[in-house]
Amino acid sequence: MRPLSSQAYNQRRDDLYSRLDRLGRVLVQDLGSNSATRKLVVDLFVPGQGDPLPDEVHFRYQEWWRLSPLGWQRIRYDYDYFDLVRGARRGYHLHPLEGGAAAVPHAVCVLASGVGTGRHYAAHEIDLLAAHEEFEAQYASGRPIDPRGLRAID
Amino acid sequence: MNLTKSFYSPHEVAAMADVHPSTILNYIASGHLYAVKLSERTYRIPVRAVIGLLEPERLSRSSMTVQPNADIESEVSGEPTGQAISA
Numbered sequence: 001m002r003p004l005s006s007q008a009y010n011q012r013r014d015d016l017y018s019r020l021d022r023l024g025r026v027l028v029q030d031l032g033s034n035s036a037t038r039k040l041v042v043d044l045f046v047p048g049q050g051d052p053l054p055d056e057v058h059f060r061y062q063e064w065w066r067l068s069p070l071g072w073q074r075i076r077y078d079y080d081y082f083d084l085v086r087g088a089r090r091g092y093h094l095h096p097l098e099g100g101a102a103a104v105p106h107a108v109c110v111l112a113s114g115v116g117t118g119r120h121y122a123a124h125e126i127d128l129l130a131a132h133e134e135f136e137a138q139y140a141s142g143r144p145i146d147p148r149g150l151r152a153i154d
Numbered sequence: 155m156n157l158t159k160s161f162y163s164p165h166e167v168a169a170m171a172d173v174h175p176s177t178i179l180n181y182i183a184s185g186h187l188y189a190v191k192l193s194e195r196t197y198r199i200p201v202r203a204v205i206g207l208l209e210p211e212r213l214s215r216s217s218m219t220v221q222p223n224a225d226i227e228s229e230v231s232g233e234p235t236g237q238a239i240s241a
Contacts, residue, residue, distance in 0.1 A: 017218055022188035023200050026216040031224035039226045047160055047201045049214050056160055064230050076230060140161055140190040140198045 001127060003071035006033070013040060016128065023136065024048035024057075036067045042128075046139070057139050058082040061128050076103060079128060081135035081145070087112035088145035090138075092123055092131045097154065109147040121150035155208060161198040164189070171208060181207075 004012065013030055020026040025048025032038040044059040064076040080091040091108040097120060107123040110116040138145070155170065164182065168175040181187035182197055187207055189197040205212050 013218075017216070021216045022203055022206075023190075024202055025214045028216075028218040030218070030220045032222070032226035033220070034222040035225070035227060037226045037230055039224075039229065048216075049202065049205065049212075053157065053160070053201060064226065066230070136190055137192065140200075141192055 001074050003068060003073045005071045009072045016042060020044045038065050039063065056085050058084055059132060059135060063128065079131040083145050086144055090135065090145045092126050094125060106153060107150055109145060109150055111145065116147055119152055120154050121147070122153050157201050157204060160201055162201065162204055164197055164199065167199050167204055
């Protein structure tokens with residue numbers, strides 16, 4: 001993902017807020033913009049309307065960005081989709097894995113039974129909105145989270 | 155209005171809004187109504203979008219917080235040094 005100017009960063013943040021607010025109740029935190037490292041935290045609860053419609057899904061998207069000469073550079077992310085009804089979790093992450101130095105893009109998939117805990121699966125680097133659109137389509141289709149099509153890397 | 159599902163079809167929303175289904179599809183096409191596209195001809199409209207269309211005063215409020223002076227450095231200090239975090 002290319003570096004962003006402060007203005008572009010804020011525009012992307014605001015666009016994400018507007019986009020996700022159409023699906024559920026969204027809470028956005030933009031932290032640390034005055035320092036060299038900032039973090040974007042997005043919590044989206046769906047339906048997010050409270051009683052009598054309990055939340056079925058929690059999308060939690062976290063990004064860490066570092067200021068470089070080219071602008072804000074994304075250095076780490078955790079994009080997670082929690083199925084609150086079935087107790088499963090699907091995610092795309094970018095961070096160093098156990099024993100490694102470099103950040104590795106990977107997927108995670110943990111079923112209610114615990115299958116998949118601690119496992120990492122191959123994945124390419126991905127943008128927040130692309131991850132969300134995949135998760136959202138899976139949720140809207142009613143298909144449960146499963147690891148089909150994922151290739152373990154450890 | 156008693157909404158008990160998380161998603162509705164365009165036909166269901168049309169019936170609730172007392173309009174023709176093509177009106178709902180036009181709303182979706184124009185961006186006036188949000189829908190998840192499952193296939194070329196299949197849309198699912200989230201209940202939040204239905205409430206926003208029919209009873210916008212009932213919508214729960216989203217929020218954005220900006221804390222420019224928050225300390226995030228400690229969360230990523232030492233990178234790239236092999237620091238692993240939980241998956």
